[in-house]
Amino acid sequence: MTVKISESAPGTNGQEQGSARTRDGWRLEPHCCRACFARIVSRPDDAGRLYQCTNCGAQAAGHKPDVVCACGTKLRRHRGDGRSAAQLVDAGIRCHQNKRVSPEFPALFVASYGGAQAADDE
Ligand SMILES: [Zn+2]
Ligand SMILES: [Zn+2]
Known part of the structure; x- marks a missing residue:
């Protein structure tokens, strides 16, 4: 006999339309990975949200x-005072939408210093 494993309702339901949420709860974030610049997704977690790189x-x-x-x-x-170890400071890099999507650089979201690419287009 055949066992049907299907979570999706038969027929059409337009509920997923316009939503960036996947069926298992992951949501696309307008941010890119610090290590590889791929897109970040997140889902609810005990500590707030769990953020994960898609790549x-x-x-x-x-x-x-x-x-x-x-x-x-x-x-x-x-x-400057030489007393304490180095401190970590914000590098000023921000994720933003790529306004110059090109075949060479097709990413939808990119990161640049201070969101510079976004700023100089406005
Ligand atoms: Zn970001
Ligand atoms: Zn990554």
């Missing part, structure tokens, strides 16, 4: 995508 699989839980995305890129900066 390299890097993942972390948090309340903002910057736990894995390029927005969270930190630079090591040494303090």
Whole structure:
């Protein structure tokens, strides 16, 4: 006998239309991975949300995508007084929509210093 494994209702339901949510709860984030610049997805988690890279699989839980995305890129900066170790400061890199999608660089979302690409188009 045949066992039907189908979660989707027969016929059409337009409920998924316009939603970036996948069936198992992952949601596309407008952010890209700090390591490989692929798109980040997230889903609810005990600690807030679980953010994961769709390409390299890097993942972390948090309340903002910057736990894995390029927005969270930190630079090591040494303090002038020489007393304490280097501190991590925000590198100023921000994810944003790629306004110059091209065959060479087709990513929908990119990261640049201060979101520079987005700014100089406006
Ligand atoms: Zn990645
Ligand atoms: Zn980001």
